[in-house]
Amino acid sequence: MAITFNQVSYEYDANSMWSQAALQGVNLHLESGILAGVAGATGSGKSTLLQMFNGILKPTSGTVQVLDITLKGGEKAPKLHQLRKRVGLVFQFPEQQLFEDTVEKDLCFGPINFGYSLEEAKDRARRAMEQMGLDLSLLSRNPFQLSGGQMRKVAIASVLTMDPEILVLDEPTATLDPVSRAELIQLLHRLCREDGRTVIIVTHRMDELLPFANQWIVLHEGLTVFQGTVKALIEQADRMESYGITIPQSIRYWRSLSEKFGWSEEDPCLSAEAMSKRIAHLVNSEDV
Amino acid sequence: MSEKLLIGRTIDTGSWVHSIDPRAKMVAMMLYVVIIILSNTWLEMAYVILFSLIIISLTRIHIKYFIRAAKPLWVLMLFIFIVQCIKVDDKNGAILLSIGSWNLYFEGFKLGLFSVLRMVFLVSFTAILTFTTTPGRLNQGLEGVLKPLKVVRVSPDRFTLMVSIALRFIPSILEEAQIILKAQASRGADLRELPWKEKGKMLVSLLVPVTVGAFRRAEDLVHSMESRGFRLGEPRTKYHRLVWRKRDTIFICFFIVMLVAMVWMSGYGTGELWTL
Incomplete structure (x- = not known):
């Protein structure tokens, strides 16, 4: 049992005049070792949902259970350091999150925070670069000099260096070229199939993920309107249009x-x- | 972060004050500053408070937002209060507290309290301007108010363009910083869980990417404006035009009446008992 959401709600700016409900009573359950796709129209709460997987956002109400850590709405959260090590989160437009002056330093940031030695961190950085199909000569470059696609891959690599059990990605393939897109999806599939990691991907292009994902979650206006296998999704495909998704x-x-x-x-x-x-x-x- | 930032947020309740011309509101706020500076006695202050509360209630915005608007300045207020307490050296006055050779006089305490009260009302009340006016209208109002500067060859549209871009950038830059902070938290450096020294280091590390981001954004903005034919100083048609109506004059009249009353009261020194 990897991830369970029970009646999870989240409001931005809770308790103020600008409070905005992003999620309202989400229930879902994901086993470990699967590759799950999350779909939904813009503004359906996908990005909010993802940020709950590693406790960046805490539920306003309801319970989020990830691995052996439970976050309850309204309660003070426990230390989340361990959770963050085990759940890697790649944000939308990950190239915006680079901040160190060399690629290598940026990649080492995570492992060092989680107590690895510099040597080991560098070793992991190299492995992650290779996994993402990036040239090792980029390690000494300034991340802001890279192309958009390279920056994105570096940012994803920086999460891979932490070797997380659960990998959560918010539209990782957007703005990438078709070849890189296919490669990235295949890499994520490999991480799931060969290493037994749980991979959760938010996507607008369901087509590219459909051959690989074994679970799908569909969100609509802050609610989970579908959770199940691809087969079930195909059976209920007609409903999708009413959720703002083209089949x-x-x-x-x-x-x-x-x-x-x-x-x-x-x-x-x-x-x-x-x-x-x-x-x-x-x-x-x-x-x- | 954004939850606490109240400056520059419009709270729309559709009240009478919301519909007032931004130029009128700006002039009114300037008058208010004069009014509050002129209030020197408790009686005058009481009138100012009454007046402020009436206008605030007209906006139909909950009073707690006005109180919250003044909150970030509490350090400054405390400072003003302490300075006033230390400064006053009234040999004949009543002593409230003695520490060693230094005495806290009742007069100083009173003066300090008065200054803080002034400050609170100044900040909270002028928040009406941003609470009831959208940034776009605010900017147009600013342009209108600055028009007289054309005489001395300062172009108001250049200035307002700068202000509007700066205002537009604040939320984006904050958001950008927040994205990086969140990403760093996901990689095991949660600002909330770090010791103070590390916190400082983290915030410094934010400077580079946020500055780079701001420059990138500014460049994009320049290109997109130029590609749509924008040229500074050229005459442009306005999408929304400001129209001066009767209610705007009435609104300003409130403040003028109040100001005249203040001048009159301080001139005649009404209520000797109430003076500080």
Whole structure:
């Protein structure tokens, strides 16, 4: 049991004239070791939800349980140092969070805060750079001289250096080029599948995450309106439009084909490759 | 951070005061400053307080916001109070407290209290201006009020453009700083959990990225304004135009009447008993 939200509400500027409810009674439950996607229209509370996973925002009411730490609304929070080590959070536009004067220092910031020696931190920095497919020569550069895409990758690497059990990312692929986007999603998938980490990704491009995610959460106006597997999501896809999300192309495609050929019992093929193989299989077997 | 920042936030209750021309409000606030400086006796102060409370209640904004507006200045107020207490050396006056060779006189205590009261009302009351006026209108009002400066060749639109950009940047820069702070907290350096020395270091480390961000933002802004044909000093049509109405004159008249009353009272020294 990795993450459980029970009737979690959050208000910005609580107790003032400007208070704004961002989440109102969110319930969700995520097992460890899964790759989860979070979708929702703009302003549905996705970013707020993510910041609760490591206690950056504390619930106004309700209970958030992450690993073995519980945060209750209205109560004083326990020390969150350990939680932050185990839950890595990559914010939206992560390139805005770089602040040191070299890439290496920025990458070492996290590990050093969590008590690793400088040597070990540097070692981790190097590994994270390699994981993100960045050239090691960038380590000595000033992060503000990097290109937008490189800055973003460095920022994600800076969270990977902490070796978190749960990795939470807020639209990590936005503004990246298509190749980097695909690579990043594959890397995150690998972190989940091979290292057994829990990965939670907020995305506006459901299509790129659909082939990999095994759980989906859909938010609408601060409420969880859907939580379940991809299969369940496909079944309920018609509801999505009322939540301000266009039905992803891959789901539309799969649905129209599976209805026609009666594939509803099969595992959905949601990537272009899987789909083309399935169609090839169909074509070959029926001797068209 | 943003929760505590009350300056420059508009609280819309749609009251009569909200609809007043910003130029009228600015002139009124200047008059108010004169009024409060002129009030020298407790009686006059009582009138000023009554007057202030009436205007404040007209805004239909809860009084707690006005009190909160004065809160950040408590250090300054304490300082003024202490200085007044130390300064007054009234050999014949009643002594409140003696520490060694230094005496706290009743007069000094009274004067200190009076100054603090003045300060509280000055800050809280002038908050009406920002509470009831949106930044855009405020800026237009400023431009209007500064028009006379054209005579001495100071361009008011240059000045107001500067002010409006500065005001526009405050929330963005704060937000940017907050993003970095949050990201740093996620990487194990939570400002709330750090010892004081580390806290200072962290805040200093914020300076570079926030400054870089501000410059980047300013550059983007310049380009986007230029690409839309903005040229400083060129005549422009206004999207919202300020129209002076009867109520604006009435609003200013309140303050003029109050000011005349103050001048009259201090001139005749009414109520000897009440003087400080």
